[in-house]
Amino acid sequence: MELHCDKKSAIDVVHTPIQHDRTKHVEVDRHFVKEKIEKKIIRLPFIKSEDQLADILTKAVCGKVFYDSLTKLGIGDIYAAT
Template sequence: MKLFCDNKSAREIADNPVQHDRTKHVEVDRHFIKEKLEKKIVSIPFVESEGQLADVLTHAVCSRKFSNSLDKLGMCDIYAPT
């Protein structure tokens, strides 16, 4: 399974067990992900922020990026004239 991530710090924490000081509130989750990474069940490839399709659901984005992301996600405007 691929978990696309645009946060370099999150990827480093998942890969590096030494960074435990920064993860006190997510200690169990970090160990779970670390185990899955070691077994090659999960991979965390880096994707540029511009390529994060889910940003339209969680961030304010410009209308061009909003439209492009909706198209890529297969979502349509139910109010658009047919």
């Protein structure tokens, strides 16, 4: 399974065995993900922010980004008459 991530720092936290003060609150999740990566169950490939399709589900984006993402996801005009 691939979990596309647009934050290199988040990918580095999982791959780096050193615990940083800023990662204490995600320590259990980090170990869970690290274990799955080592077992090759999941991969964390980097993806550019403009190609991150999940953004339309998690944050406010401008209309152009929203409609471009809908097109990439294969979702047609939801307001068109059927």
